[in-house]
Amino acid sequence: MSEMLANTSKGHIEVRNFSLAYETIEGPVQAVTDTQIHVKPGEFVSIVGPSGCGKSTLLNAVAGFLKPTTGVVTVDGERVNGPSAERGMVFQQYSLFPWKTVRENVEFGLKMRGMPSSQRERAARTLLGLAGLEAFEKQYPEKLSGGMKQRVGIVRALATGPKVLLLDEPFGALDAQTRVIMQQILTNMWQRLKISVLFVTHDIDEAIFLSDRVYCMTARPGSIKAEIPIPLERPRQQSMMMSSEFLALRRGLMSLIREESLKAMGGEITDLGMQGLNIELHGHSLADVI
Amino acid sequence: MSSPALVRQPEDSMPATALAEAGPSPAAITRPSTPPSFATLGLRWYRLNRAGLRAAAIGVISLLAFLLVWHLLTTYRVVFFVRFTNVPSPLAVYDSFVKAIHDPKFLMHILLSCRRIFIGFSLAAIVGVPLGLIMGRFKLVHEVIFPVAEVLRPIPAIAWVPMAIMLWPTNEQSIVFITFLGSFFPILVNTLHGMSLVDPVLVRAAQCLGARERSIFREVYFPASLPHIFTGLTVGMGVAWVSLIAAEMISGQYGIGYFTWEAYSLVQYADIALGMIAIGVLGLGSSLLIRGAGQLVMPWRST
Numbered sequence: 001m002s003e004m005l006a007n008t009s010k011g012h013i014e015v016r017n018f019s020l021a022y023e024t025i026e027g028p029v030q031a032v033t034d035t036q037i038h039v040k041p042g043e044f045v046s047i048v049g050p051s052g053c054g055k056s057t058l059l060n061a062v063a064g065f066l067k068p069t070t071g072v073v074t075v076d077g078e079r080v081n082g083p084s085a086e087r088g089m090v091f092q093q094y095s096l097f098p099w100k101t102v103r104e105n106v107e108f109g110l111k112m113r114g115m116p117s118s119q120r121e122r123a124a125r126t127l128l129g130l131a132g133l134e135a136f137e138k139q140y141p142e143k144l145s146g147g148m149k150q151r152v153g154i155v156r157a158l159a160t161g162p163k164v165l166l167l168d169e170p171f172g173a174l175d176a177q178t179r180v181i182m183q184q185i186l187t188n189m190w191q192r193l194k195i196s197v198l199f200v201t202h203d204i205d206e207a208i209f210l211s212d213r214v215y216c217m218t219a220r221p222g223s224i225k226a227e228i229p230i231p232l233e234r235p236r237q238q239s240m241m242m243s244s245e246f247l248a249l250r251r252g253l254m255s256l257i258r259e260e261s262l263k264a265m266g267g268e269i270t271d272l273g274m275q276g277l278n279i280e281l282h283g284h285s286l287a288d289v290i
Numbered sequence: 291m292s293s294p295a296l297v298r299q300p301e302d303s304m305p306a307t308a309l310a311e312a313g314p315s316p317a318a319i320t321r322p323s324t325p326p327s328f329a330t331l332g333l334r335w336y337r338l339n340r341a342g343l344r345a346a347a348i349g350v351i352s353l354l355a356f357l358l359v360w361h362l363l364t365t366y367r368v369v370f371f372v373r374f375t376n377v378p379s380p381l382a383v384y385d386s387f388v389k390a391i392h393d394p395k396f397l398m399h400i401l402l403s404c405r406r407i408f409i410g411f412s413l414a415a416i417v418g419v420p421l422g423l424i425m426g427r428f429k430l431v432h433e434v435i436f437p438v439a440e441v442l443r444p445i446p447a448i449a450w451v452p453m454a455i456m457l458w459p460t461n462e463q464s465i466v467f468i469t470f471l472g473s474f475f476p477i478l479v480n481t482l483h484g485m486s487l488v489d490p491v492l493v494r495a496a497q498c499l500g501a502r503e504r505s506i507f508r509e510v511y512f513p514a515s516l517p518h519i520f521t522g523l524t525v526g527m528g529v530a531w532v533s534l535i536a537a538e539m540i541s542g543q544y545g546i547g548y549f550t551w552e553a554y555s556l557v558q559y560a561d562i563a564l565g566m567i568a569i570g571v572l573g574l575g576s577s578l579l580i581r582g583a584g585q586l587v588m589p590w591r592s593t
Contacts, residue, residue, distance in 0.1 A: 063494075063498060064497075065494060065497075082497075083494065083497035083498050084498075084500065085498065085499055085500030087498065088498060088499075089494070089495070089498040091491055091494075091495060093491055095489070095491045095492055095494070095495040096495075097492060097495075097496075097509070097510070097513070098590055099513040099514070099516070099588070099590050100590075108496070108499050108501075108509070109499035109500055112496075112499055112500040112501045112502075112505055113500055140589075140590040142590065156499070157498070157499075160499060160500060
């Protein structure tokens with residue numbers, strides 16, 4: 001099973017000179033501008049930023065749903081030209097097929113690949129077992145709780161053995177308790193499958209807790225404001241969120257985002273607590289960041 | 291790779307919370323091992339279905355009251371704005387019903403009407419549903435067909451009767467054509483509506499899982515539109531009966547609509563009511579059939 005799923009040392013995402021503009025009646029609106037990001041094979045990278053900064057736009061471009069206005073998106077050197085099963089995606093709204101049972105949802109990608117039904121049934125059962133959902137395989141999604149739905153969503157995205165997993169605020173609709181559990185489950189799956197993950201969230205704690213690296217975006221038009229490595233050791237535990245190391249990272253990221261949120265709202269910034277942070281600047285001057 | 295490793299949460303007593311989050315496990319729902327007595331089962335069933343039983347009882351009473359009022363109005367030949375002088379009583383209708391079910395001619399009227407509905411409605415569904423799906427998916431088809439459909443749609447099927455007689459060589463064909471027209475537009479419009487409401491995120495999810503155009507059509511657009519398709523079929527079936535009866539009254543030689551109209555011409559008043567009731571029962575039966583088919587095809591929507 002693990003052999004089928006694990007795509008070891010593959011899944012190198014690169015986004016270069018990326019910008020994306022929407023056409024409107026008043027002319028083009030720049031959503032994302034001059035952005036470079038990368039995800040190394042097996043790395044867990046998050047993108048955080050104020051709402052409307054274009055982080056989801058960026059993710060959708062990596063998924064292949066949006067074409068960059070300039071620049072390129074590549075995965076393992078191959079240019080992204082549209083959605084594909086190589087890049088699994090998990091959506092905030094779960095987006096399970098309501099007319100398919102839990103197992104049929106998980107089987108979907110394998111079915112599209114032409115795998116015979118008995119074989120994909122076995123594969124789906126194993127995967128559901130890993131997520132603790134085997135008892136619910138015959139249920140329709142409507143009957144499930146939000147946390148269960150999103151577990152199915154993740155398992156479905158992983159079933160085809162994609163090179164990378166893209167998640168668009170996947171836990172945004174869940175309550176705090178469920179969210180924490182889902183973060184653990186996702187971490188476990190990621191460590192097991194050694195898959196590259198690009199994770200979009202507005203939750204700073206979530207980003208720090210899960211990631212190897214966090215990109216922080218500026219207010220619209222979005223670009224990368226800072227890249228913050230998260231040196232916390234793994235496996236990570238919930239209690240780590242109280243450590244001074246975690247809190248320092250949190251404080252730093254928080255002020256970066258607050259600054260951008262205020263900018264997005266047209267406000268002024270007064271208080272910044274940037275101490276003890278290792279920030280790589282991306283074409284921004286220090287004054288820009290602090 | 292064993293499953294516990296994946297859900298293993300060190301410290302923090304995570305497994306307990308993980309279980310709690312999983313919701314009610316199926317084991318918790320199963321009944322206690324000792325089988326309850328027949329009486330307790332009956333009582334439980336009664337408690338669970340009390341509201342339904344109440345509705346059924348009131349429904350029966352209401353129908354009986356309707357029959358009683360009808361009986362009284364006709365027995366005393368009430369004339370109060372409307373005239374019940376010639377209206378047949380329920381008992382007279384029952385008599386003619388008993389006579390009719392032994393009369394092969396009456397059965398043939400019913401069978402013929404059913405056949406016309408079956409052919410006309412099936413054709414409408416076979417043409418209307420795929421056309422709606424294709425129009426919903428391909429802009430050009432929509433742009434070409436939609437204006438024509440919008441112009442023809444408001445014309446009641448009955449207004450088509452003279453044209454239908456001109457168009458089709460036999461009466462039978464023109465009646466089926468009218469029935470087809472009646473049900474075609476509701477089916478088309480509702481299918482189209484269903485297509486326009488398909489959640490684009492589901493389409494994107496399918497694309498991310500490697501689905502191509504054809505699979506997306508079959509696995510996403512079609513099932514997502516099914517609830518609206520069935521709304522269209524239900525409405526279409528109703529309009530099919532309306533159109534059929536009208537067509538039969540005007541140009542038929544057989545059929546339950548013709549039977550009802552003929553009863554009036556032949557001054558057999560009880561048969562008028564019998565024909566009406568037969569039409570009502572047939573209409574009810576056919577819409578129940580569609581509802582049943584809908585539940586069969588969309589198991590995810592039942593309760």
